[in-house]
Amino acid sequence: MNHLEEISAIKVSGNGNHRSVMKPLYAENKELEGWGRSNRANSDVAHPTDQHQLQGSIHHTYDRTILARGEGRSYGDASLNGGNITLQMEKFDYVIEFDRERGIFTCEGGMTLKAILETVVPAGWFLPVTPGTQYPTIGGCFACDVHGKNHHVAGSLVKHTHWIELVVANGEIIHCSHDEFSDLFYATAGGMGLTGVINKICFELQPIESAYIAAEYFLCKNLSVVMRLLEAYDHKYPYSVAWMDCVASGDNLGRGQVIFGEHAKKEQLPENLQENPLHLNQQRTIAVPFVPPISFVNPFTTMIFNQTKIFMDRMNPRKRIESHINYFYPLDSVRRWNRLYGPPGFIQYQFVVPNEGGGNAITEILQTALNHGHPSSLAVLKRFGEGQPLLSFPRPGWILAMDIPVRAGLFRMTAEFEKILLEYDGRVYLAKDSCLSPEGFRQMYPEFEGWLNIKEKYDPEWRFNSDQANRLKLREGI
Amino acid sequence: MGNWLILGATSGIAIPLNRELAKRGNRLLLAARDQERLDIVKNDLHARFNVEVQTELFDALDHINHPAFIDRVEQEFGHLDGVVWAIGILGKQKQAEEDYKKAYAIIDANYLSAVSILEPIAEKFQKRKTGQIIAISSVAGDRGRATNYIYGSAKAGLSAYMQGLRQRLAKSGVHVMTVKPGVVDTKMIEGEETMPFIAKPDKVALEIMNGIQKRREVIYTPGLWRFIMISLRHIPEFLFKRLSF
Numbered sequence: 076m077n078h079l080e081e082i083s084a085i086k087v088s089g090n091g092n093h094r095s096v097m098k099p100l101y102a103e104n105k106e107l108e109g110w111g112r113s114n115r116a117n118s119d120v121a122h123p124t125d126q127h128q129l130q131g132s133i134h135h136t137y138d139r140t141i142l143a144r145g146e147g148r149s150y151g152d153a154s155l156n157g158g159n160i161t162l163q164m165e166k167f168d169y170v171i172e173f174d175r176e177r178g179i180f181t182c183e184g185g186m187t188l189k190a191i192l193e194t195v196v197p198a199g200w201f202l203p204v205t206p207g208t209q210y211p212t213i214g215g216c217f218a219c220d221v222h223g224k225n226h227h228v229a230g231s232l233v234k235h236t237h238w239i240e241l242v243v244a245n246g247e248i249i250h251c252s253h254d255e256f257s258d259l260f261y262a263t264a265g266g267m268g269l270t271g272v273i274n275k276i277c278f279e280l281q282p283i284e285s286a287y288i289a290a291e292y293f294l295c296k297n298l299s300v301v302m303r304l305l306e307a308y309d310h311k312y313p314y315s316v317a318w319m320d321c322v323a324s325g326d327n328l329g330r331g332q333v334i335f336g337e338h339a340k341k342e343q344l345p346e347n348l349q350e351n352p353l354h355l356n357q358q359r360t361i362a363v364p365f366v367p368p369i370s371f372v373n374p375f376t377t378m379i380f381n382q383t384k385i386f387m388d389r390m391n392p393r394k395r396i397e398s399h400i401n402y403f404y405p406l407d408s409v410r411r412w413n414r415l416y417g418p419p420g421f422i423q424y425q426f427v428v429p430n431e432g433g434g435n436a437i438t439e440i441l442q443t444a445l446n447h448g449h450p451s452s453l454a455v456l457k458r459f460g461e462g463q464p465l466l467s468f469p470r471p472g473w474i475l476a477m478d479i480p481v482r483a484g485l486f487r488m489t490a491e492f493e494k495i496l497l498e499y500d501g502r503v504y505l506a507k508d509s510c511l512s513p514e515g516f517r518q519m520y521p522e523f524e525g526w527l528n529i530k531e532k533y534d535p536e537w538r539f540n541s542d543q544a545n546r547l548k549l550r551e552g553i
Numbered sequence: 554m555g556n557w558l559i560l561g562a563t564s565g566i567a568i569p570l571n572r573e574l575a576k577r578g579n580r581l582l583l584a585a586r587d588q589e590r591l592d593i594v595k596n597d598l599h600a601r602f603n604v605e606v607q608t609e610l611f612d613a614l615d616h617i618n619h620p621a622f623i624d625r626v627e628q629e630f631g632h633l634d635g636v637v638w639a640i641g642i643l644g645k646q647k648q649a650e651e652d653y654k655k656a657y658a659i660i661d662a663n664y665l666s667a668v669s670i671l672e673p674i675a676e677k678f679q680k681r682k683t684g685q686i687i688a689i690s691s692v693a694g695d696r697g698r699a700t701n702y703i704y705g706s707a708k709a710g711l712s713a714y715m716q717g718l719r720q721r722l723a724k725s726g727v728h729v730m731t732v733k734p735g736v737v738d739t740k741m742i743e744g745e746e747t748m749p750f751i752a753k754p755d756k757v758a759l760e761i762m763n764g765i766q767k768r769r770e771v772i773y774t775p776g777l778w779r780f781i782m783i784s785l786r787h788i789p790e791f792l793f794k795r796l797s798f
Contacts, residue, residue, distance in 0.1 A: 101743050124740060125590070169593050173600035182600075194601045 100128045107161060111150040112366075112413055112420030113481045114509050116157030116542055118142075124166045126274055130246045133272075133538065136160055140540035143272040145185060145212030149219065150423040151509025152542035153267050159540065162272060164214060170194060171275060178280040179237065184214025184273035192399075197353050200280035201338065201399070203235035207455075209404050214273035219506035220265035220467040224314040224336070224403070227460040231469050232278070233264035240275035244534035248274060262529040265467035267505055269539045269549070270530055283338045285352035288314070288402040290336040290395050292388060298329020298441070302434055302473070305333060305458055313337050314402075319454040320381040321477065322374060324445055328438065331456065332388060339396055348396075358400045362410035370417030372480050377452045416480050421452075422509050424489060425476035427459055428501035433473035436499035440475070440492055447488040451477030465526040468504045476507065486510055505543065513548040524553045554578045555634025558626060560611060560670060563590040565739020566689060567639035569758035575602040577762075582630045584611035613640050613666035620673040627677070635685040635765070636674050638667050641708075643741050649703040656703045663707035668714055675718055678727045685728040687765060688715050692733045692773065695782045696793075719770060731771045732761055735778040750777065 102119035109115075119139075123129045133141060142156035143164050155161075167185030174180075178200045180191065188202060189209040195201065204223035206216065217239060222231045229235070238252035241263060249271075251260040263270045291312075295301040301317045309315040314336040323330040341352050406412055413420070428436040437456070444450050454477040462470030479485065489510045496503065502519035503511050517523055527549070531537075537550055544550065557574050559567055562583030575581055575598045583598075583606060585591050591608040598606045607630060611622065627633060644659035667688060678684030693701055694708030712731055719729035736742060738751050752775045760774040773779035788796070 099743075122743075125593075169597040170600035171593075171596055175603070198603070 100132050102160060107144070107147065107155055108420075109151050109154060109509065110148050110413055111422050111481075111509060112416065113422055114152040114155060114542065116152070116155040118156050118159055118161045120161045120163055122163045122166055126242070126248065129162070129242050129272055129274065130248070132160070132162060133242065133244065133246045137538075141272075141538055142541045143184075143214065143218075143268050145215030146187060146210050148208060148211040148215065150507045152546060153219075153506060153508070154215075155542040156540060157542050164212060164272070167214070167274065171277075173198070175200075178282060179277065180280055181275065181277040182213060183275055184217075185212050187212055188216065195280055196283070196286050196355070196399070199283055199353055201283045203279060203281050204229050204232050205403055207404065208407055209400070210407065213276055213278075215268075217264060217273055217276055218266060218268045219504075220463060220469075221506070222459070222469050224316045224457065226469055227309055227315065227458050228313055230460060231264075231463055231467060233261070233463050233467065235278050236264070237277040237279065239263065239273055239277070241271040242274050243271040244536065244538040249533075258529045259533055261463065261465050261467075262526050264463060265465060265505070266526065266530070267466070267543060268541065269544055270533060271539060281338075283353075284341045285339045285344055285348070286355045286399055287339040287344060287348065287352070288336045288397050288399050289339040289343050290334060290397050290402055292391070292393055292395065293333040293335075294385065294388065295331055295333055297323075297327055298331070298438060299434065301329060301331045301333055301456060305456075308335065309458055311335075315457060317456040318384075319451075319456055319475075320385070321441060321444065321451040321454050322378045322381055328445075329441055332385070336402055338399075344396060355398050355400065358398075358408060360408050360410050363412060363414040366414045367417055370419065370480055371415045372417075372421070372452045374448070374450055377450065380452075419481040421478055421480045422485070422489075423476060423478050423507040424451075424492060424510075425474060425504040425507040426492075426496055426501045427468065427470060427472045427474040427504075428496065428499050429470075429472040430458075432499050436495060436501060437473060437475055439495050443488065443491050443495065444477070444479070447484060447491075449479055449482065449485060449488050451479050453478040465522050465529075466505065466520055468502065468506070470502070472501075474504075476504075508543065511547065513546075513551075516547045517553060523549075527552060554580075556580045556582065556631050557635045557637065558582045558584060558630075558633050558674075559637045559639060560584050560613070561638070561640035562608075563587060563594055564639045564641075565741060565754050566734065566737060566757055566761075567637065568594060569755045570637065570639070570761055571598055572601065573758050573762040575604045575606070578602075578604065579635075580604065580630075581606045582609060582626060582633075583607070584609045584626075586610060586612050613670070614661055616666065616669040619670045623670070623673045623677070632681070633674070633677075633684065636671070636687065638671060638686075638688040640666065641689065641691070641741070642704075643701070643745070644704055646701050646703060659703050660707045660710075663704065664710040664714070667711050671714075671718070675722060675727070679722055679725045682725045683727065685730070685765060685768075686715075686718065686722075687730045687732060687761070689732045689734065689761075690715065692735050692778050692782050695733070696785050699797075728768045730764055730769055732764065733771065733773045733778065733782075735773070735775060735781075750775070 100121050102121040104119050106115055106117050140159040143162045144154045145164050147154050164185035167183035169183045171181040175198050206221045220231045220233050241249050243249055249256055312335040317331045317333045319331040456475050459469045493515045497518055557579050561567055563585040583591055595606045595608050642662045649656040690712045691708040693705040694712045697705050715731040734757050736751050737754055737757050757774045764772040
């Protein structure tokens with residue numbers, strides 16, 4: 076630690092004759108990066124341990140802005156606060172209550188989905204919705220209002236959340252829910268951490284009989300087959316998604332694999348698993364130990380990877396029983412896989428387009444990527460159900476998420492994507508975003524004005540800010 | 554499985570160690586001086602592992618009442634099968650050099666208090682011919698250094714105390730384990746400059762748990778520190794005194 080700064084010193088009273096303890100909170104200036112590793116920023120990073128320190132850090136830093144950060148799994152600049160203060164929330168990882176009968180879980184905002192799953196799965200419960208990795212914190216997930224492969228039937232996280240406790244700009248703690256301070260509640264879901272720090276969260280779980288998923292895989296030769304299959308069958312399964320091979324072109328443009336799934340019932344399991352259906356062995360993981368000097372991901376390696384994947388999948392049965400870890404979090408088996416993209420990093424471009432005209436928009440975007448020689452290395456497609464108000468991302472239509480290596484000319488291409496999306500009334504997911512323009516944002520999120528009114532009601536001085544908010548010029552209004 | 558008393562249950566290393574113990578079905582009695590933190594830790598353990606957890610306020614510096622504390626605990630909670638001493642303060646070396654009271658506070662919290670509470674426990678375990686006593690000492694006790702010798706000497710005292718206790722209780726079958734962590738990422742080192750090889754508390758707790766299960770005598774955690782300290786201990790004094798770390 077080369078630069079230390081005491082950002083707060085709050086007196087915490089002890090009990091009875093026990094001594095009061097001064098608990099100063101220290102910050103260390105260091106560089107943080109988004110998960111895509113293409114956005115970086117230096118800030119003063121502190122690790123508060125309890126809510127007194129959290130409140131103190133807000134009181135004692137009036138001349139600087141603050142941003143809470145979980146595990147840093149958002150891809151772009153949403154978790155960065157260059158030149159200001161970042162509160163790392165990993166020490167807020169306590170479970171407050173777990174109602175094993177009714178499946179209601181209350182914990183602090185810094186608890187990771189992985190830790191939550193390790194607690195609830197053995198008791199026969201599962202997260203109501205889950206993103207494609209188990210490493211983010213639940214607070215970060217709420218701030219992005221995450222969705223999962225079951226969005227078409229289950230909606231996003233806010234729908235399953237009973238209440239949150241938010242530390243707001245004046246240091247107060249506000250308990251908000253669908254009924255109390257509901258404006259703040261909905262502005263925080265998808266509010267990217269700009270309304271305050273999520274201290275506690277209470278949400279409901281879904282019951283499961285086993286820790287396994289009964290999955291069905293279908294290989295489809297092009298985009299229209301993929302879309303027709305999803306349209307025809309996704310309402311029959313709680314989970315649906317399609318993996319896309321974005322290198323394929325011509326007649327095979329949008330070739331992909333549709334994957335349906337549901338939580339396996341006990342009797343669906345092979346006999347050796349039936350005895351202890353909720354038990355899973357620890358997942359074996361490997362790590363990418365350092366950033367290689369050049370990227371391992373380019374159109375050529377992507378093509379080889381995709382061909383191998385398709386070949387291997389043909390060998391496997393169409394119906395499979397998989398652990399929920401393998402089904403939901405295949406990439407988690409390689410820790411720090413984001414390093415494979417080498418020093419320049421990568422971006423993820425995720426958008427939703429309405430059902431009407433969605434196919435054309437996706438075709439145009441895939442074709443644009445191929446024309447620019449920047450095909451996505453990894454892409455998934457699925458259909459969304461009903462959305463939520465304000466800045467929450469999901470709304471009915473098709474979503475496509477594409478990982479794209481950073482190379483010269485990338486941002487010319489994303490500018491073209493933006494133009495296509497605006498034409499088709501699409502919108503970009505802020506949790507992944509690193510290149511949206513302020514004008515594009517305002518057209519894609521027409522409820523921004525309503526959100527801004529709530530934000531400025533609770534945080535008139537913009538104590539909570541981020542690099543993303545600066546890039547999108549949120550403070551300048553509509 | 555058994556009844557475990559954790560002294561300093563809200564400390565940075567104790568928190569993940571509590572989880573390792575609770576995961577394996579042990580009943581826990583958490584002792585520390587801050588009831589608010591104790592309740593948070595207790596609820597967390599109960600929710601995660603569905604095990605019985607109790608709390609008890611404990612002041613390590615209140616030596617006179619330690620024997621009574623242990624009697625009360627055993628009456629309310631049942632016979633103890635294991636005890637973890639996880640209390641310690643790093644203090645500020647510079648201030649301790651200038652002010653004896655500060656030096657005394659470091660020695661008291663790290664050494665005297667441990668002796669004061671572990672003796673009556675050892676007595677009971679010796680009579681019952683069973684039990685495990687685990688104390689978290691430090692690599693800093695392996696060799697005194699200019700930058701933290703007050704803390705280091707108190708930890709050296711604790712390590713030597715544990716050594717002696719181990720020999721005394723060997724015949725009774727009581728397991729006595731000294732844990733010597735390197736630098737661990739807890740609030741103890743918050744605000745300190747330049748620390749080498751910082752370890753995550755989760756990893757340290759898991760290694761302590763393995764030591765408890767395998768009934769090891771002295772463990773360095775992370776294991777790398779065993780070799781660092783072997784080399785450090787073997788540097789001749791005339792050379793060591795000229796070094797600046």
